[in-house]
Amino acid sequence: MPRCKLTPRIVSTASADGKSKVDLFDTEVPGLLLKVLASGRKRYYTRQRGDDGKTRERKLADARVVSLNQARDLARQRLASAFVPAPCEPAPTLQAFTTDQLLPYLRSYKRSVRTDEILLRRHILPRFGDQRMDQIDRYDIQRWVQDLAATYRPATVNRNLIILRYAYNLARRWEVAGVTDNPTSQIAQLKTDNKIERFLSxxxxxxxxxxxxxxxxxxxxxxxxxxxxxxxxxxxxxxxxxxxxxxxxxxxxxxxxxxxxxxxxxxxxxxxxxxxxxxxxxxxxxxxxxxxxxxxxxxxxxxxxxxxxxxxxxxxxxxxxxxxxxxxxxxxxxxxxxxxxxxxxxxxxxxxxxxxxxxxRLLEASNDVGRLISSASPNQQEPRP
Known part of the structure; x- marks a missing residue:
């Protein structure tokens, strides 16, 4: 991996010396290199390490088309732009995410999606539909849960909360722009008592x-x-x-x-x-x-x-x-x-x-235990003849 200060003379006389290619790295503009092929062709490239730790090469220009100074200017622009954060794409509204991504996905596999559609339409989207997903915070959701609990049973409230939580989990899994947090993660479900004792004789x-x-x-x-x-x-x-x-x-x-x-x-x-x-x-x-x-x-x-x-x-x-x-x-x-x-x-x-x-049946089971204990008691008297 030869490093040197590239000059017009080095660019014009460089050769592969019997190798398939030779890379000459410029010391004046770190990240600029001249790639010399066995065929004699010469191209300028930039090489830099990304945020993920991987090194990537990108073709810059043919050495026959641009001069060394032009190649350095182009390389500086490209390498400098890598450190300028790209403008963040705004997060979608909950209505847009639900319509474009959530519901089509649920319909592809879930048989009870009709119930989810009703809950979204009646309770979730009227409250949060026009807000961007990154603007809905935990306080808003907690107030919404409390408002629902004043009218509906805990099981219904929890079902709404589960759907909203699932929507955010999917958005994060799919790396939807702007959605980096799940504001429902710290919201506890309401306690329910769904034990139904009614059965027919x-x-x-x-x-x-x-x-x-x-x-x-x-x-x-x-x-x-x-x-x-x-x-x-x-x-x-x-x-x-x-x-x-x-x-x-x-x-x-x-x-x-x-x-x-x-x-x-x-x-x-x-x-x-x-x-x-x-x-x-x-x-x-x-x-x-x-x-x-x-x-x-x-x-x-x-x-x-x-x-x-x-x-x-x-x-x-x-x-x-x-x-x-x-x-x-x-x-x-x-x-x-x-x-x-x-x-x-x-x-x-x-x-x-x-x-x-x-x-x-419970009484019968209890009597069985009583009879078992009575028969095993050492104080039990022998029956008289």
């Missing part, structure tokens, strides 16, 4: 099914019965297809459940009898098609709401049938692992909130 379920008979929707009783017999989600039952039902093996394949993996639900004998009684297999791809459209129902709330009031169970929700399914299993002595598999949960912690034990 066998008598309540029979009363509810009786109230469903003869309703305007001919499939309502079958839909509710399938929810109770399988513990499936309402959307899974409404979109169930005959092509996914295997009556011989007693299995129902759910192609795209909430966890995005297909799973198989075993069909009990009562469930198979219900399926065999359905007439939709003769004319529809769906188990419970809407008679007017032939497509799955978008909502069965009206008929369900009338039936639950007639049954004297106005507080019972459709999703409580899923809670009840898990409770029936646990109260019958089945393990949480079995309940987890039947409900399609990936985490046992999720299953635990559905596994409500009845007071009778």
């Amino acid at each position: 066998a008598e309540e379920l029979q009363r509810l099914l009786a109230a469903l008979e003869g309703k305007q929707n001919p499939h309502l009783a079958g839909i509710v019965s399938m929810l109770a017999l399988t513990g499936a989600r309402c959307s899974e039952v409404l979109h169930a297809r005959w092509a996914d039902i295997d009556l011989l093996r007693g299995a129902w394949r759910i192609p795209q459940p909430k966890a995005t993996e297909r799973r198989y639900v075993p069909l009990s004998s009562a469930m198979i009898e219900l399926l065999q009684s359905l007439e939709s297999c003769q004319h529809s791809a769906y188990l419970f098609p809407n008679p007017r459209t032939g497509r799955p129902f978008t909502s069965i709330y009206n008929g369900w709401n009338r039936a639950r009031h007639e049954a004297g169970l106005p507080e019972v929700r459709l999703h409580d049938l899923r809670h009840s399914f898990a409770s029936f299993l646990v109260n019958s002595g089945h393990s949480l692992y079995e309940v987890q598999k039947l409900l399609g949960h990936t985490k046992i912690k999720t299953t635990e909130r559905y596994a409500h034990l009845s007071n009778e």
